[in-house]
Amino acid sequence: MASKKIKVGIVGGTGYTGVELLRLLALHPQVELTAITSRGDAGLPVADMFPSLRGYIDLAFSDPATANLSACDVVFFATPHGVAMSQAQALLAANVKVIDLAADFRLQDTAVFEQWYKMPHSCPDVLSEAVYGIPELNRENIKSAKVIGNPGCYPTTVLLGLAPLLEKGYIDFSAPIVADAKSGVSGAGRKAEVATLFAESSDSMKAYGVAGHRHHPEIHAQLTQLANADIQFIFVPHLIPMIRGMLSTIYVKLTDAAKAVDLHALYEQRYQHERFVDVMPAGALPETRSVRGSNQLRIALHRQGSDYLTLIVVQDNLVKGAAGQAVQNMNIMFGFDERSGLEVLPLLP
Ligand SMILES: NC(=O)C1=CN([C@@H]2O[C@H](COP(=O)(O)OP(=O)(O)OC[C@H]3O[C@@H](n4cnc5c(N)ncnc54)[C@H](OP(=O)(O)O)[C@@H]3O)[C@@H](O)[C@H]2O)C=CC1
Numbered sequence: 024m025a026s027k028k029i030k031v032g033i034v035g036g037t038g039y040t041g042v043e044l045l046r047l048l049a050l051h052p053q054v055e056l057t058a059i060t061s062r063g064d065a066g067l068p069v070a071d072m073f074p075s076l077r078g079y080i081d082l083a084f085s086d087p088a089t090a091n092l093s094a095c096d097v098v099f100f101a102t103p104h105g106v107a108m109s110q111a112q113a114l115l116a117a118n119v120k121v122i123d124l125a126a127d128f129r130l131q132d133t134a135v136f137e138q139w140y141k142m143p144h145s146c147p148d149v150l151s152e153a154v155y156g157i158p159e160l161n162r163e164n165i166k167s168a169k170v171i172g173n174p175g176c177y178p179t180t181v182l183l184g185l186a187p188l189l190e191k192g193y194i195d196f197s198a199p200i201v202a203d204a205k206s207g208v209s210g211a212g213r214k215a216e217v218a219t220l221f222a223e224s225s226d227s228m229k230a231y232g233v234a235g236h237r238h239h240p241e242i243h244a245q246l247t248q249l250a251n252a253d254i255q256f257i258f259v260p261h262l263i264p265m266i267r268g269m270l271s272t273i274y275v276k277l278t279d280a281a282k283a284v285d286l287h288a289l290y291e292q293r294y295q296h297e298r299f300v301d302v303m304p305a306g307a308l309p310e311t312r313s314v315r316g317s318n319q320l321r322i323a324l325h326r327q328g329s330d331y332l333t334l335i336v337v338q339d340n341l342v343k344g345a346a347g348q349a350v351q352n353m354n355i356m357f358g359f360d361e362r363s364g365l366e367v368l369p370l371l372p
Pocket residue numbers: 034035036037038039040041060061062063064087100101102103104106124125126174175176209210211212213214340341344345
């Protein structure tokens with residue numbers, strides 16, 4: 024394990040995933056935070072905006088146009104889609120690693136990226152060397168990566184939920200895989216929007232993106248790779264009246280071979296060495312509050328009749344679904360203990 028401190032920059036320090044990175048990295052033993060950007064609040068001490076960080080972070084926000092990001096060892100982009108790809112090439116040329124929490128480096132097919140994100144991809148060369156950042160599925164490639172496309176929040180639940188079955192060929196693709204997913208409102212970010220006003224989003228619940236959500240192609244591409252087969256996948260996200268947390272319920276049809284297998288034991292074995300994936304006891308019904316504020320993802324399996332399996336997966340969308348997973352990726356890239364900065368217990372109540 025390396026002991027030297029690395030210099031870390033965060034572009035987009037005023038957003039929800041940005042401040043979550045600050046919360047986790049402030050106590051990371053191998054990290055020295057050196058630049059935290061904001062366009063509108065440059066010059067403001069970070070702790071003035073986020074008093075919870077008083078005494079832990081002494082820096083002020085700096086303007087992303089002038090911040091000395093090339094002096095960092097790694098830069099996190101906790102920004103809207105399109106920002107990281109405009110700066111990645113220059114940072115890589117300065118030997119700085121890049122971890123993007125947005126979608127710039129998640130989809131290898133630039134035509135699909137352009138279709139869903141309505142912008143051309145400005146650096147396909149960088150994209151081609153980017154690694155999709157789910158450590159439990161892709162750890163070896165992450166070790167040597169210079170650019171990480173940190174996954175979307177919904178994809179992390181679906182992919183970790185399904186991976187053990189797909190790796191064994193236990194899903195019968197004659198029926199579609201269905202994922203019915205629910206997110207807390209922080210998933211939409213901190214920017215002001217009518218849909219996330221208290222009076223609009225509390226005491227109510229709604230589906231959205233039913234005709235198509237940009238995480239569908241992201242999940243589909245990864246499922247296809249894991250299954251080595253084309254698959255039908257139905258995905259419906261929902262907005263629910265809580266601040267943080269995500270629960271995905273996933274329905275699959277099992278192959279005949281899978282029906283003879285102890286699937287709970289298969290999951291326990293697949294994730295036995297994974298600190299951040301917890302396979303719950305038989306019959307468990309995981310709740311989002313059991314992972315709140317932590318990098319933990321919990322999975323429960325429920326057989327339904329002889330042919331179907333229902334998976335229930337929970338995570339904190341801002342931690343394992345975003346900033347925590349990004350820190351986990353950083354730890355792997357720099358040879359640190361994967362748990363550094365991430366041994367945070369869930370908050371209760
Ligand atoms: N929220 C979630 O649960 C998840 C979010 N993500 C992704 O992570 C990224 C960040 O999300 P989130 O933190 O929720 O978003 P927010 O809207 O809360 O924050 C966005 C941040 O980006 C900064 N910013 C905006 N435009 C630019 C720009 N052109 N150049 C530099 N900085 C800019 C803003 O700061 P300022 O205006 O002060 O410069 C702000 O700090 C998004 O791509 C999102 O899709 C991924 C997984 C989960």
